[in-house]
Amino acid sequence: MSALLATPLFWYGLTLKIAMTAGIVVAASLIVERSGPFIGALIAALPTAGGAALIILAFEHPPQFIADSVIGSLIANAACAVYALAYAWLAQSRRLLPALGGALAIWLGLVLVSRLYPWTIVSVVAVNALIYPLTIWAGTHFRSEGARSKVALTARDLAWRAGIVTFVVIAVTLASHSIGSTMSGAFAFFPVAMSSFFIIIHTRLGGKAAASVAAHVQAPLIGLGLGFVAVHFLAVPLGVWWSYLIGLSIGVAWNGLLWAARRARRA
Secondary structure: OHHHHOOHHHHHHHHHHHHHHHHHHHHHHHHHOOOOHHHHHHHHOOOOHHHHHHHHHHHHOOHHHHHHHHHHHHHHHHHHHHHHHHHHHHOOOOOHHHHHHHHHHHHHHHHHHHOOOOOOHHHHHHHHHHHHHHHHHHOHHHOOOOOOOOOOOOHHHHHHHHHHHHHHHHHHHHHHHHHHHHHHHHHHOOOHHHHHHHHHHHHHHOHHHHHHHHHHOHHHHHHHHHHHHHHHHHHHHHOHHHHHHHHHHHHHHHHHHHHHHHHHHHO
16 A cells, blocks of 8 residues: 555546546536536436546456445445435424534444445345335425526635545545455445535525435436446446446436436426
């Protein structure tokens, strides 16, 4: 590990990856705060910061490590569904810090407890298949069209958001050499980007508007989970980059289906 940190190439590569991470998050932010809760949730559920972390891990580790790490990412994804639901509930009557802090504590607790069980792709998919329907049903009362007001982002908003996401990505990258593949995949999808979206919306439009975005997140997270399953099975035989492309395509296609279904229902 110390030898890796002493390599100039590592730091040059890390700088490039930081710029990439910040760019992904800022681009997603500009779209999320200028759309309604449903479209915002579709974008918030895309692998922005987590996807950047997986890309960095792919430079540092072999394909089998990546295949194993997305088992942890599936654990984190199920925990994110619970996290978003918890935030939606807490944001109804509480200020930002108690609502967000309570929801993040739940996410962290679920991920840490998950270390006690030897997960396989079958068991973690089964848990996801149970969590998604329950959280979608439980969030019904929190979902609404929400405020249509535009949220004016400042340079400061973009800077702190890119900074905190970059910090998490760097921390996961450095820790991946000691915490193992499963926990690396889990903490790569610590909901820092999603939380930053909630912070902006909560402080500008109020808790109920932010809660509505959070309550819409669970269905799009299904597509993200399906993408993780594809990466798990394809990273070794096809290569990491092809598996990432296919996994991302699955997530985007799933969100497209959700959007088309919503349009059809309205028509």
